[in-house]
Amino acid sequence: MSILDHFSLKGKTAIVTGASRGLGQGMAIALADAGAHVICTSSSSNGCNETISLINDKKGSAIQVAADLSDRNQINNFITEVSNSVHFVDILVNNAGTITRHPASEYPLEEWDLVMQVNLSSVFQLCQYFGGKMIKKGKGKIINIASLLSYSGGVTVPAYTSSKHGIAGLTKALANEWAMNGVNVNAIAPGYFKTDNTQALQDNKERNKQITERIPSQEWGTPSDLGGAVVFLASEASNYVNGHLLTVDGGWMSR
Numbered sequence: 219m220s221i222l223d224h225f226s227l228k229g230k231t232a233i234v235t236g237a238s239r240g241l242g243q244g245m246a247i248a249l250a251d252a253g254a255h256v257i258c259t260s261s262s263s264n265g266c267n268e269t270i271s272l273i274n275d276k277k278g279s280a281i282q283v284a285a286d287l288s289d290r291n292q293i294n295n296f297i298t299e300v301s302n303s304v305h306f307v308d309i310l311v312n313n314a315g316t317i318t319r320h321p322a323s324e325y326p327l328e329e330w331d332l333v334m335q336v337n338l339s340s341v342f343q344l345c346q347y348f349g350g351k352m353i354k355k356g357k358g359k360i361i362n363i364a365s366l367l368s369y370s371g372g373v374t375v376p377a378y379t380s381s382k383h384g385i386a387g388l389t390k391a392l393a394n395e396w397a398m399n400g401v402n403v404n405a406i407a408p409g410y411f412k413t414d415n416t417q418a419l420q421d422n423k424e425r426n427k428q429i430t431e432r433i434p435s436q437e438w439g440t441p442s443d444l445g446g447a448v449v450f451l452a453s454e455a456s457n458y459v460n461g462h463l464l465t466v467d468g469g470w471m472s473r
Contacts, residue, residue: 221455224453224454224455225252225449225450225453225454225455226252226253226453227249227252227253227254227308227309227449227452227453228252228253228254229253230253230254230255230308230309230452231254231255231256231257231304231305231306231307231308231309232246232249232254232255232256232257232307232308232309232310232311232452233256233257233259233300233307233309233310233311233344233348234246234249234256234257234258234259234311234313235259235285235287235311235312235313235314235340235344236259236260236313236314236315237256237258237259237260237266237269237282237313238258238260238262238265238266238268238269239268239269239413239414240411240413240414240415240441241313241363241408241411241413241441241444242258242269242311242313242314243266243268243269243272243441244440244441244442244443244444244445245311245313245441245444245445245448246258246266246269246273246280247269247272247273247276247278247442247445248442248444248445248446248448248449249309249311249448249449249452250273250276250278250279250280251276251278251445251449252449252452252453254279254308254309254452255279255280255281255304256273256278256279256280256281257280257281257282257283257300257303257304257307258270258280258281258282258283259282259283259284259285259296259314260282260284260285260314261284261285261286261287261288262284263282263284264282265282265284266282267282269282270282281303283296283299283300283303284296285314287314287335287336287340288316288332288335288336288340290335290339290340290343293340293343293344297344297347297348306351306355307348307351307352307358308352308357308358308359308452309358309359309360309361309452310344310345310348310349310358310359310360310361311361311363311448311452312340312341312344312345312360312361312362312363312385313363314336314340315336315337315363315378315381316332316333316336316337316378317333317375317377317378317415318332318333318375318377318378319374319375320374321374322374322376325376325377329377330376330377333377333378333381334377334380334381334384337377337378337381337382337384337385338381338384338385338388341362341385341388342388345360345362345388345392345403348360349392349396349401349403352396352399352400352401353396353399353401355400356399356400357400357401358400358401358402359401359402359404359451359452359453359456360392360401360402360403360404361404361405361406361448361451361452362385362388362389362403362404362405362406363385363405363406363407363408364382364385364386364389364405364406364407364463365378365382365385365407365408366407366408366409366410366465366467366470366471367379367382367383368382368383368385368386368405368407368463369407369471385405386405386407386463389403389404389405389461389463390461393460393461394461397460397461402451402456402457402459402460403460403461404451404456404459404460404461404462404463404464405462405463405464406444406447406448406451406463406464406465406466407463407464407465407466407467408439408444408466408467409433409439409465409466409467409468409470409471410429410433410438410439410467410468410470411438411439411440411441411443411444412438412439412440412441413441416438420438432470432473433467433468433469433470433473434468434469434470434472434473435468435469436468437468438468439466439467439468443466444466447464447466451464
């Protein structure tokens with residue numbers, strides 16, 4: 219086999235949560251480009267229409283299944299629907315997330331619970347189910363989406379920061395248990411990317427300048443810049459990579 223063959227995802231089935239736009243959309247397209255059949259999720263039934271259309275335009279294979287990750291019962295329904303439609307999920311990409319901003323002393327507890335449920339608890343629930351199936355089969359790839367706030371504290375985002383530190387810890391904990399079963403669990407920590415979620419930062423000239431000046435590449439990322447990282451971690455090329463946080467940030471963390 220050529221080394222390039224190890225990056226192929228032909229015959230594989232992948233789930234990407236939060237695939238309606240932004241980073242999730244970019245990763246779903248990349249996985250489909252590499253040959254995977256991609257199950258795209260968002261909280262609404264038609265939320266991934268654009269992503270599915272973009273994949274179809276490139277002759278890829280994808281479907282969408284709604285999943286409101288703030289509701290544990292809906293996650294169970296999603297698991298059932300996926301299990302009834304595909305024989306095995308080879309790749310699980312836990313990308314969906316939410317963020318709210320308040321000073322820590324004033325942070326509403328109901329928003330804390332929401333962020334932790336979507337960003338961390340739902341990830342564990344999906345890992346537990348699909349990872350359990352991977353263990354039985356002796357193979358599988360789980361890729362959790364962390365953050366630069368998996369390393370630092372941020373300001374006015376205590377729930378998000380805690381959840382992303384949790385993702386880093388969960389990734390390592392699952393890798394410790396499941397690597398011996400042929401299941402690779404890793405994470406990607408994106409830096410500053412041009413998406414809807416960061417539009418306010420992009421539009422703030424002063425803050426945009428501060429961020430750009432710290433990035434050694436001197437530019438923000440685009441969703442397609444995560445394509446290589448997610449395909450690598452989803453493919454046989456990363457079979458000896460476990461419990462790793464792959465930072466894709468244009469060099470931000472090196473400053």
